[in-house]
Amino acid sequence: MAEPDSAQESFEPLTYVSGRTTLWNSSWRRIYEHFGYAIVAYARGKGLNDQSAHDVLQEVMVTILRCKNGNAASYDKKKGSFQGWIWGVIRNRVRSVRRQLGKEELTNPLPSDDREIERQTKSILEIAQSPPDFAEMDQEGWERAILEAAVQRVRAKAPHEKFTIFTALLAEKASPAELAQQYGETRNNIDAIKHRYKKMAIKEAKAIRAEWEQLREIKLP
């Protein structure tokens, strides 16, 4: 039997329904590892600078950490899936930080539909009482964030030089033959790099998406 791809392991429901601290620790760490960068990327895609995007990540993670204690401000399984709840938390935190920053500190202007969303922003409490339907929300923004997280994983795994070649091939600034000469690689290797890393990025994105889907099925106590 082939070894399971660790990136595609399923969440074990037990880790969520158990109150044992060690299992809870593995659960939130897993959420952080799988979606941390995507959350930052999503926040940056909404115009936040790096520092503010990391503030959003911190606030999202702290909100998740509060789940375990049954604090008033935590997930209620009667109101929808854990995935929908996390999605609502991410959106709310991005909006909240945007409001604090003010328009002048955003790194890019808001798309018009987002301005409309901001005008119509419900209070955090209202959203908690009426969990968002993921399918109707910012699918494109989140998909882009997942792809960004996937490329980041590829970059982390790839040797620096190879990733530089990959970027150069995408940019078409130099021919494969020129890159082969410049980096002392064979032409075949250069040709393979683009295909291999693109495939890796797609695989990583698929793995993150699969993990995200697992959150839909999870029911916290």
Add this chain to the structure above:
Amino acid sequence: MNNHTSPGQDAAEPSDAELLNICQTISGLPANGDEVVTRLQFIADLLADAGTLPSEKVLVWREPDRSVKHVCLGEHIVVGRKPPEPSLSIPDDKLLSRCHFSIRVVKESCLLEDLKSRNGTSINEPNRNFQERVLHDGDLIFAGNYIFAFFDQSKVG
């Protein structure tokens, strides 16, 4: 990007232009990724020992005997060895100034201000002193021998 992809389905294969744009803009993982995990673990442990906290803005900290305490911030609080009211007084910590830092609610935000303390006030990592900073849910405040966690418990989902 396919706007109509439902969650769980594979998204359309990214174009070279899209991948290039991402390659050119990704900022990298947080440089201090391990520190973030350590900080979150500290918060997880603190919350686990704190029990249910009130649904408002609070400071939570661990005493030398490992017990966890909290105080509600209200509109304004001063923390130190011997601060004026309204205050959180910790007289036994000699590294704290008499009035070490204050937190004031300004609109929706909480503003931390170091009150010219001798040893300074850091946020989220030791020795990174701030004179003034807006606090975020889960920020850790290093002052004297204590680490205070700021939680905005009024924030829900």
